[in-house]
Amino acid sequence: MISVRVELGSRSYPILIGSGLLADTALIGREIFARQVLIVTNDIVAPLYLERLRSSLPNRVVAVCTLPDGEQHKTLATFATIIDRLIAERFHRDCCIVALGGGVVGDVAGFAAASYQRGVAFVQVPTTLLAQVDSSVGGKTAVNHPYAKNMIGAFYQPKAVIADTDTLKSLPPRELRAGLAEIVKYGLIADSALFAWLEDHVEEVLTLDARALEFAIKKSCEIKAAIVAEDERELGKRALLNFGHTFGHALESIGRYERWLHGEAVAIGMQMAANASLALGWLDSEQHGRIAALLSRARLPVVARGVAVDDVLELMQMDKKVAHGSVRLVLLKGMGEATVAAAPEPSLLRQAIAAQLEA
Amino acid sequence: MISVRVELGSRSYPILIGSGLLADTALIGREIFARQVLIVTNDIVAPLYLERLRSSLPNRVVAVCTLPDGEQHKTLATFATIIDRLIAERFHRDCCIVALGGGVVGDVAGFAAASYQRGVAFVQVPTTLLAQVDSSVGGKTAVNHPYAKNMIGAFYQPKAVIADTDTLKSLPPRELRAGLAEIVKYGLIADSALFAWLEDHVEEVLTLDARALEFAIKKSCEIKAAIVAEDERELGKRALLNFGHTFGHALESIGRYERWLHGEAVAIGMQMAANASLALGWLDSEQHGRIAALLSRARLPVVARGVAVDDVLELMQMDKKVAHGSVRLVLLKGMGEATVAAAPEPSLLRQAIAAQLEA
Numbered sequence: 001m002i003s004v005r006v007e008l009g010s011r012s013y014p015i016l017i018g019s020g021l022l023a024d025t026a027l028i029g030r031e032i033f034a035r036q037v038l039i040v041t042n043d044i045v046a047p048l049y050l051e052r053l054r055s056s057l058p059n060r061v062v063a064v065c066t067l068p069d070g071e072q073h074k075t076l077a078t079f080a081t082i083i084d085r086l087i088a089e090r091f092h093r094d095c096c097i098v099a100l101g102g103g104v105v106g107d108v109a110g111f112a113a114a115s116y117q118r119g120v121a122f123v124q125v126p127t128t129l130l131a132q133v134d135s136s137v138g139g140k141t142a143v144n145h146p147y148a149k150n151m152i153g154a155f156y157q158p159k160a161v162i163a164d165t166d167t168l169k170s171l172p173p174r175e176l177r178a179g180l181a182e183i184v185k186y187g188l189i190a191d192s193a194l195f196a197w198l199e200d201h202v203e204e205v206l207t208l209d210a211r212a213l214e215f216a217i218k219k220s221c222e223i224k225a226a227i228v229a230e231d232e233r234e235l236g237k238r239a240l241l242n243f244g245h246t247f248g249h250a251l252e253s254i255g256r257y258e259r260w261l262h263g264e265a266v267a268i269g270m271q272m273a274a275n276a277s278l279a280l281g282w283l284d285s286e287q288h289g290r291i292a293a294l295l296s297r298a299r300l301p302v303v304a305r306g307v308a309v310d311d312v313l314e315l316m317q318m319d320k321k322v323a324h325g326s327v328r329l330v331l332l333k334g335m336g337e338a339t340v341a342a343a344p345e346p347s348l349l350r351q352a353i354a355a356q357l358e359a
Numbered sequence: 360m361i362s363v364r365v366e367l368g369s370r371s372y373p374i375l376i377g378s379g380l381l382a383d384t385a386l387i388g389r390e391i392f393a394r395q396v397l398i399v400t401n402d403i404v405a406p407l408y409l410e411r412l413r414s415s416l417p418n419r420v421v422a423v424c425t426l427p428d429g430e431q432h433k434t435l436a437t438f439a440t441i442i443d444r445l446i447a448e449r450f451h452r453d454c455c456i457v458a459l460g461g462g463v464v465g466d467v468a469g470f471a472a473a474s475y476q477r478g479v480a481f482v483q484v485p486t487t488l489l490a491q492v493d494s495s496v497g498g499k500t501a502v503n504h505p506y507a508k509n510m511i512g513a514f515y516q517p518k519a520v521i522a523d524t525d526t527l528k529s530l531p532p533r534e535l536r537a538g539l540a541e542i543v544k545y546g547l548i549a550d551s552a553l554f555a556w557l558e559d560h561v562e563e564v565l566t567l568d569a570r571a572l573e574f575a576i577k578k579s580c581e582i583k584a585a586i587v588a589e590d591e592r593e594l595g596k597r598a599l600l601n602f603g604h605t606f607g608h609a610l611e612s613i614g615r616y617e618r619w620l621h622g623e624a625v626a627i628g629m630q631m632a633a634n635a636s637l638a639l640g641w642l643d644s645e646q647h648g649r650i651a652a653l654l655s656r657a658r659l660p661v662v663a664r665g666v667a668v669d670d671v672l673e674l675m676q677m678d679k680k681v682a683h684g685s686v687r688l689v690l691l692k693g694m695g696e697a698t699v700a701a702a703p704e705p706s707l708l709r710q711a712i713a714a715q716l717e718a
Binding site for chain 2: 076080083084087090111114115116117118119140141142145147148150151152153154155233234317318
């Protein structure tokens with residue numbers, strides 16, 4: 001088992017990465033320490049891993065809240081059903097909420113943990129690659145508003161993240177690739193060596209080679225943990241983690257959170273951001289080509305069909321990274337180096353987007 | 360103008376207390392510094408003070424969200440309407456939400472500020488005595504669940520509290536008295552001199568004598584600020600502020616948040632807590648009598664008619680201060696000295712409650 005620590009003073013916590021963790025009763029019992037435990041999961045994950053986790057929690061009061069699967073359920077209404085359940089079960093302030101599932105489960109369960117009685121203990125048990133390398137780490141919780149993603153939420157750190165890599169064996173390949181998109185992102189924004197490693201090992205990750213997976217997850221969590229430790233509430237550097245996301249969120253909204261997985265929308269968005277970086281002269285065409293090539297080998301989409309450039313631009317205006325009315329974008333200054341910049345001139349931005357759209 | 364500071368490191372903020380603050384354009388402009396400002400208020404307060412505040416915010420984008428008055432509107436649905444408004448107005452992360460009103464407006468607007476885009480700037484402009492001495496200070500925000508009060512919320516500190524004592528002139532006397540209940544509470548839990556001062560000056564407070572009011576508000580804010588600075592998230596000492604509240608919350612729920620004002624329910628609850636403290640031998644009967652006498656002179660209710668003791672006990676079980684399944688109560692160890700204690704034996708607790716109930 002690998003352990004990566006997120007350093008946040010009294011709110012520091014470990015990310016535990018390895019095989020067989022869900023069945024490790026000692027570990028689970030130690031990290032999930034409350035008497036009353038609410039496991040929030042979804043109807044895809046529950047049949048696969050719920051009993052494994054439950055068996056590792058003997059002698060507890062365990063309730064389960066099983067959500068329907070999918071980003072379209074990451075809503076205030078779903079949040080309210082979790083709160084209703086906590087009230088109905090008479091869970092106290094010293095209870096613990098456990099998120100067993102992917103990013104949606106983690107985000108909504110985390111916001112419920114942040115808000116129930118103004119905050120109760122929370123443990124993330126991510127079962128998708130995306131959640132293991134990104135959404136379970138760093139304390140961002142949220143639900144979507146019908147008009148914009150992640151608009152309602154809290155910064156609320158978990159007590160622990162338990163990433164059992166065995167759970168990735170049941171992950172649909174499309175979701176595995178979507179998670180890989182975020183690993184590519186870490187390489188691009190912070191670690192050119194990780195990017196180069198991916199160029200050499202992308203197939204091993206896609207075929208679930210245990211050592212490659214553990215390395216990729218560990219590296220990703222280390223990069224994210226370091227950025228979060230420096231800027232927990234996204235006042236500065238943390239915004240770099242949103243590379244590709246301003247474009248991606250707009251696409252997700254256009255696709256009603258159903259057409260693309262988050263990582264897929266981010267892949268298209270990263271290519272748009274790379275286009276803008278190239279047009280600004282911050283990337284050369286060889287670097288730009290390496291990005292396109294790796295995304296292609298990861299079999300991630302980089303083109304959105306039937307999407308109008310004006311719709312993307314309109315929705316980007318609603319993004320949280322807009323400050324004082326002007327869109328701010330994360331762009332690349334080189335491989336492994338990102339910066340937050342005011343959006344480039346409109347025609348350049350339009351072109352960067354349009355190049356990844358098809359009629 | 361008096362200024363009391365809440366010391367919370369980088370999240371410290373001032374409580375500004377005085378006459379005419381709402382019309383002080385320089386002060387308002389300095390403390391509410393965002394370009395986009397959403398004023399959340401209610402339909403009683405808006406006709407009285409909204410224009411005064413707006414006039415002090417020239418050259419800003421100001422939107423107003425006017426809620427119906429009353430605790431029964433402190434719901435997740437009301438929270439959602441504020442979020443909808445912020446989205447519709449395309450307010451960005453650097454906006455500011457201003458709560459102009461009493462505790463309900465402050466609590467729900469504060470939870471919206473805590474949650475919109477995971478947290479935006481928030482300023483409290485309390486217009487009731489209760490809000491000026493208690494709910495606007497210390498960062499507790501929440502909405503009610505149909506089955507229990509303040510179950511959904513966040514600890515989220517404002518950037519400033521602006522308490523214009525002129526606004527108390529329009530306050531119905533009943534609400535003034537409800538606010539006075541919390542001032543009595545501060546005396547009982549932390550400052551026997553304040554309690555004695557109230558015994559000498561309660562009529563001056565009730566007739567809005569300016570110097571008496573400012574003194575009572577300042578003292579209350581100082582006591583609360585000191586406790587919050589020591590224990591922001593209510594892991595210890597802050598629980599003392601809930602003196603009378605475990606009983607009071609149960610009564611409010613029984614009265615569907617309509618029958619008693621919060622401060623009235625707390626007054627009854629304080630008398631119940633005093634009864635229990637007397638029965639435990641922690642208060643003598645002279646002290647117990649002084650409490651009853653002051654509450655009576657403040658014309659606060661101390662008796663609940665048509666309420667069953669079992670209903671009160673049942674609802675107290677849902678209170679947030681329940682730990683490991685047993686009710687914990689704030690009781691008095693003397694005048695100006697409170698402690699968190701396990702609930703006394705059932706028959707003693709029943710009697711302490713029943714003494715304030717009438718058929």
